Amino acid sequence: xxxxxxxxxxxxxxxxxxxxxxxxxxxxxxxxxxxxxxxxxxxxxxxxxxxxxxxxxxxxxxxxxxxxxxxxxxxxxxxxxxxxxxxxxxxxxxxxxxxxxxxxxxxxxxxxxx
Amino acid sequence: xxxxxxxxxxxxxxxxxxxxxxxxxxxxxxxxxxxxxxxxxxxxxxxxxxxxxxxxxxxxxxxxxxxxxxxxxxxxxxxxxxxxxxxxxxxxxxxxxxxxxxxxxxxxxxxxxx
Numbered sequence: 001x002x003x004x005x006x007x008x009x010x011x012x013x014x015x016x017x018x019x020x021x022x023x024x025x026x027x028x029x030x031x032x033x034x035x036x037x038x039x040x041x042x043x044x045x046x047x048x049x050x051x052x053x054x055x056x057x058x059x060x061x062x063x064x065x066x067x068x069x070x071x072x073x074x075x076x077x078x079x080x081x082x083x084x085x086x087x088x089x090x091x092x093x094x095x096x097x098x099x100x101x102x103x104x105x106x107x108x109x110x111x112x113x114x
Numbered sequence: 115x116x117x118x119x120x121x122x123x124x125x126x127x128x129x130x131x132x133x134x135x136x137x138x139x140x141x142x143x144x145x146x147x148x149x150x151x152x153x154x155x156x157x158x159x160x161x162x163x164x165x166x167x168x169x170x171x172x173x174x175x176x177x178x179x180x181x182x183x184x185x186x187x188x189x190x191x192x193x194x195x196x197x198x199x200x201x202x203x204x205x206x207x208x209x210x211x212x213x214x215x216x217x218x219x220x221x222x223x224x225x226x227x228x
Binding site (some may be wrong): 006011026032034041042043044045046049066089093099100102104105106107 | 118142145147154156157158159162163164170172197204206208210212215216217219220221222
């Protein structure tokens with residue numbers, strides 16, 4: 001119940017295309033769902049996050065879609081660029097858990113071809 | 115602010131050796147974390163700390179120890195290194211408990227145990 005399952009493991013998209021990464025969770029106590037972006041040789045960094053009281057959040061070319069009933073959420077990258085090539089992790093957090101511990105998905109390696 | 119810094123960047127250990135991975139943050143964050151990242155496995159929490167003098171186990175604590183004597187420092191100790199501890203290790207920090215504040219990651223330490 002503590003798992004977050006992420007797919008696909010890797011994704012190749014042409015420049016200008018839409019990249020879609022999906023995550024699913026079981027624990028209905030999760031109430032914060034961030035996405036982290038990691039470039040090679042660097043640590044992950046927060047990209048965008050959503051709470052389950054909204055179904056969508058958009059920041060520039062990045063959009064999170066959230067389906068509470070299906071316990072799924074996804075990251076959409078519009079007009080994908082070579083600079084978006086990175087590993088993306090979804091995560092989930094249960095509010096007020098000691099330590100603010102995040103549960104991470106397995107990661108998706110995105111490659112955007114020019 | 116330097117953010118979260120980690121040393122060393124790379125290290126090769128022989129089986130049975132010990133070492134300490136250093137982590138320092140200058141953001142006055144209460145919460146600190148140690149993760150390991152293995153290909154296709156996402157980020158697994160090793161240990162975390164909610165403040166100086168307080169530490170607790172995460173998902174994969176076996177073979178590791180931590181201490182938190184100051185707010186700034188959170189070293190990770192590997193005793194009797196094993197090949198299964200070959201991984202990339204990330205330290206992270208976060209401002210406070212029960213909030214949705216992001217975790218800030220260091221650049222990582224790549225450890226190989228031969």
